[in-house]
Amino acid sequence: MQLVLLKNCLLIDMNNGETHKKDILIEDKKIMQISEVIDFEAENLKTVDVKENYVIPGMVDCHTHMGIIEESIGKLGLDNNETSDPVTPHIRALDAVNPMDVAFLDAIKCGVTTIMCSPGSNNPVGGQNFVMKTYGHILDKMIVKNPLGLKVAFGEDPISTYGTNKKCPVTRMGVAALIRETFMRAQDYMYNKEQGKIKERDIKMEAVIPVLKGEIYLRAHAHRADDMVTAIRVAEEFNIKKLVIEHGTDAQVIKEYLAEKKVPIALGPVLTPRIKIELKKRDYSLAMHLVEAGVKMALITDHPYNAIDQLRAVAILTVSEGLAPIEALKAITLRGAEILGCDDRLGKIEVGYDADLVVFSGHPLDMMSRTIVTIINGDIVYVSERRKDRIEIK
Numbered sequence: 001m002q003l004v005l006l007k008n009c010l011l012i013d014m015n016n017g018e019t020h021k022k023d024i025l026i027e028d029k030k031i032m033q034i035s036e037v038i039d040f041e042a043e044n045l046k047t048v049d050v051k052e053n054y055v056i057p058g059m060v061d062c063h064t065h066m067g068i069i070e071e072s073i074g075k076l077g078l079d080n081n082e083t084s085d086p087v088t089p090h091i092r093a094l095d096a097v098n099p100m101d102v103a104f105l106d107a108i109k110c111g112v113t114t115i116m117c118s119p120g121s122n123n124p125v126g127g128q129n130f131v132m133k134t135y136g137h138i139l140d141k142m143i144v145k146n147p148l149g150l151k152v153a154f155g156e157d158p159i160s161t162y163g164t165n166k167k168c169p170v171t172r173m174g175v176a177a178l179i180r181e182t183f184m185r186a187q188d189y190m191y192n193k194e195q196g197k198i199k200e201r202d203i204k205m206e207a208v209i210p211v212l213k214g215e216i217y218l219r220a221h222a223h224r225a226d227d228m229v230t231a232i233r234v235a236e237e238f239n240i241k242k243l244v245i246e247h248g249t250d251a252q253v254i255k256e257y258l259a260e261k262k263v264p265i266a267l268g269p270v271l272t273p274r275i276k277i278e279l280k281k282r283d284y285s286l287a288m289h290l291v292e293a294g295v296k297m298a299l300i301t302d303h304p305y306n307a308i309d310q311l312r313a314v315a316i317l318t319v320s321e322g323l324a325p326i327e328a329l330k331a332i333t334l335r336g337a338e339i340l341g342c343d344d345r346l347g348k349i350e351v352g353y354d355a356d357l358v359v360f361s362g363h364p365l366d367m368m369s370r371t372i373v374t375i376i377n378g379d380i381v382y383v384s385e386r387r388k389d390r391i392e393i394k
Contacts (some may be wrong), residue, residue, distance in 0.1 A: 058356030274349025
């Protein structure tokens with residue numbers, strides 16, 4: 001059993017932004033105790049004197065394509081879009097992720113401990129995504145939640161993929177129609193299955209049933225305001241309660257409507273150039289406007305469209321454009337965990353939560369601060385050689 005004691009940690013209260021010095025005891029992958037002073041001895045205890053550096057929960061990126069679009073190997077690493085068919089609810093991101101992708105090391109070094117990995121947005125119905133920790137070599141041992149949700153995509157990506165070949169969808173009407181058709185078929189299949197009338201299983205329909213039952217999320221790629229409204233309309237037609245909008249570049253236009261409908265936004269990427277028309281209104285201040293309107297919002301990198309190690313930089317930029325610092329911290333920790341439905345174990349430094357922690361050399365929203373230590377599931381998985389003098393491990 002792994003025992004780790006972190007001494008003299010500066011913890012930021014996520015309710016009011018106040019800073020307190022605490023000790024943290026980790027046992028068997030979980031946070032077991034948080035107190036002003038913890039005196040604890042055991043044969044297998046590893047003690048880390050943080051020396052009053054900042055400690056925050058491991059950062060959570062609730063929308064990436066990490067490992068499914070691999071770095072450094074070109075086209076051979078592009079496994080994110082199964083464009084042989086516009087409707088592929090049955091494909092699983094899990095089957096294409098390479099945990100040896102160098103991006104996982106980048107994530108660990110910068111303090112991102114949990115990610116969601118998803119198929120791409122070329123298909124109107126793109127497949128299942130999942131949640132994983134960023135440390136490990138055996139993917140099945142890194143999983144937090146699988147499947148998390150079903151990816152659907154509105155807007156120019158599916159249209160430009162299939163419309164140029166005069167194959168449905170050619171228009172936004174075609175995109176929405178294919179999604180509706182998939183859900184209607186799944187409803188019929190589910191009814192017939194309940195009546196014992198199904199002789200052979202249909203892998204596509206089996207993948208959609210959990211969305212209709214509310215067991216997993218409908219994760220809708222949408223940049224334009226009208227596409228977001230279409231996603232909400234379609235979800236309501238099929239009584240789908242667990243909807244998340246991915247990207248949300250135009251969300252300011254409908255922020256009150258999103259708040260009314262209680263639809264969260266996985267916002268980003270915001271560091272990317274405006275490489276397509278749907279990114280025209282990309283703006284760092286959008287995070288502030290959404291939070292002020294009462295919309296639940298988490299910041300994302302959409303890795304590799306922004307690199308995974310830019311997540312904290314994204315938060316810093318949103319602060320520079322008006323977002324309250326405490327909300328920026330939540331947007332890369334707790335809010336991401338909430339949008340993943342994992343906030344019962346991730347996104348906070350609390351007793352009983354996963355021992356995913358990051359030690360920084362300064363305030364985490366200071367661009368000059370650097371990661372000193374990353375802990376995932378109670379294991380010290382990274383110690384900065386450049387910053388070793390800032391802590392003491394024994």
